Amino acid sequence: MLAFAAYIVQKMVTKHHENSSHSQRLRQTSEELARPFATAGTKVIEESSSRGKVSSLPIFDASVILAATNNFALSNKLGEGGFGTVYKGELNGGERIAVKRLANFSTQGLDELKNEVLLIAELQHINLVCLLGCCIEGEELMLIYEYMENKSLDTIIFDKAKSSQLDWQKRFEIIKGIARGVLYLHQDSRLRIIHRDLKASNILLDKNMNPKISDFGLARIFCADDKKWQTNRVVGTYGYMSPEYAMDGIFSVKSDVFSYGVLVLEIVSGKKSRGIFGTESMLNLLSYAWNLWKDGKALELLDTSIFGNSNNNSEIMRCIHVGLLCVQDRPTDRPHMSEVILMLNSPDAHLPQPKQPGYFINSVVAHMEVPGYVESSSSCTVHDTTITIVEPR
Numbered sequence: 001m002l003a004f005a006a007y008i009v010q011k012m013v014t015k016h017h018e019n020s021s022h023s024q025r026l027r028q029t030s031e032e033l034a035r036p037f038a039t040a041g042t043k044v045i046e047e048s049s050s051r052g053k054v055s056s057l058p059i060f061d062a063s064v065i066l067a068a069t070n071n072f073a074l075s076n077k078l079g080e081g082g083f084g085t086v087y088k089g090e091l092n093g094g095e096r097i098a099v100k101r102l103a104n105f106s107t108q109g110l111d112e113l114k115n116e117v118l119l120i121a122e123l124q125h126i127n128l129v130c131l132l133g134c135c136i137e138g139e140e141l142m143l144i145y146e147y148m149e150n151k152s153l154d155t156i157i158f159d160k161a162k163s164s165q166l167d168w169q170k171r172f173e174i175i176k177g178i179a180r181g182v183l184y185l186h187q188d189s190r191l192r193i194i195h196r197d198l199k200a201s202n203i204l205l206d207k208n209m210n211p212k213i214s215d216f217g218l219a220r221i222f223c224a225d226d227k228k229w230q231t232n233r234v235v236g237t238y239g240y241m242s243p244e245y246a247m248d249g250i251f252s253v254k255s256d257v258f259s260y261g262v263l264v265l266e267i268v269s270g271k272k273s274r275g276i277f278g279t280e281s282m283l284n285l286l287s288y289a290w291n292l293w294k295d296g297k298a299l300e301l302l303d304t305s306i307f308g309n310s311n312n313n314s315e316i317m318r319c320i321h322v323g324l325l326c327v328q329d330r331p332t333d334r335p336h337m338s339e340v341i342l343m344l345n346s347p348d349a350h351l352p353q354p355k356q357p358g359y360f361i362n363s364v365v366a367h368m369e370v371p372g373y374v375e376s377s378s379s380c381t382v383h384d385t386t387i388t389i390v391e392p393r
């Protein structure tokens with residue numbers, strides 16, 4: 001962080017004319033940004049919020065980001081998602097960063113955009129990825145994050161060659177760490193954030209395999225006009241979205257709880273929620289887990305690559321139980337994250353019996369109205385569109 005701090009050379013509050021267009025404003029800003037940085041790296045956005053607190057966030061000069069990523073070299077590309085492309089980079093002082101290039105973000109004005117980025121930067125928790133700064137260049141916004149050595153959870157748990165790196169104890173710690181991060185977003189931070197896209201590729205792992213949630217707050221940047229609780233712009237990933245969010249655009253802390261439950265079942269089983277399992281019929285992960293649970297064979301869900309230590313059976317059962325409680329069809333039946341944490345940490349707690357999960361249809365066809373539909377390596381991400389689940393006749 002010392003090397004990083006050395007880049008911060010000046011503080012400023014940028015003022016913009018209310019009546020200039022969004023793109024003009026962005027261009028104007030990037031010109032303003034370029035000026036003071038002939039020799040230096042970053043400055044700071046600083047703004048007083050309505051709550052009277054002054055927040056600040058370093059703004060990186062584009063030249064610093066270009067140098068750090070070797071002009072966004074393909075070899076530095078870490079991945080691509082619905083919000084943009086992510087590159088690995090190294091600052092002059094040797095500090096490693098991840099640069100997320102967001103394109104086509106919401107049409108909100110620059111001031112509002114900066115506010116949103118500042119709000120995200122204010123969210124700090126050991127289980128959230130740290131936002132180090134941002135860079136605005138033309139119509140592009142780049143978010144600069146701390147680099148996570150072990151990349152995302154999906155790259156390990158769904159990879160047969162790597163999945164044994166995460167034994168049960170590590171998986172249990174990851175399950176609990178994610179729960180703490182989500183609780184912070186829902187309840188303990190100064191804002192109330194509903195993530196809306198919790199999934200394995202949004203859980204990053206540091207060098208000690210500690211989980212850090214990424215992409216929190218991005219739904220707000222991309223959907224500035226739908227901070228209300230119902231939206232016709234669904235930002236989320238098929239396989240993780242709760243029924244009420246996927247079908248009616250209704251999101252709440254309970255839709256995040258549903259996605260968390262899917263994640264828990266994926267971490268326990270090493271299976272993707274959208275896969276097809278079971279021998280007799282086409283089962284997705286939720287219905288597969290539910291059938292095993294009903295038949296008293298829930299432990300069979302456990303990833304075979306970490307099978308074998310019966311000392312952990314009660315923890316494993318508890319995680320499956322909590323996962324199934326989280327994916328129940330009716331939002332009101334699902335626990336709050338504070339209850340999830342209590343249940344995970346209390347070996348003797350009496351847990352209610354789960355009801356049938358949402359999406360418990362043996363064979364479903366997901367019909368997507370395609371504008372804005374993006375197929376990424378591990379998931380379908382749907383932006384600016386609606387999803388209709390239809391049962392085949």
Ligand SMILES: Nc1ncnc2c1ncn2[C@@H]1O[C@H](COP(=O)(O)OP(=O)(O)OP(=O)(O)O)[C@@H](O)[C@H]1O
Binds near residue numbers: 085151215
């Ligand atoms: N801070 C980071 N450190 C290391 N790797 C990262 C970091 N952020 C993202 N990545 C890698 O880049 C990949 C792409 O990330 P990104 O969040 O853009 O897409 P996604 O999560 O796969 O999809 P979506 O945008 O739909 O959520 C991730 O899966 C992860 O492997």
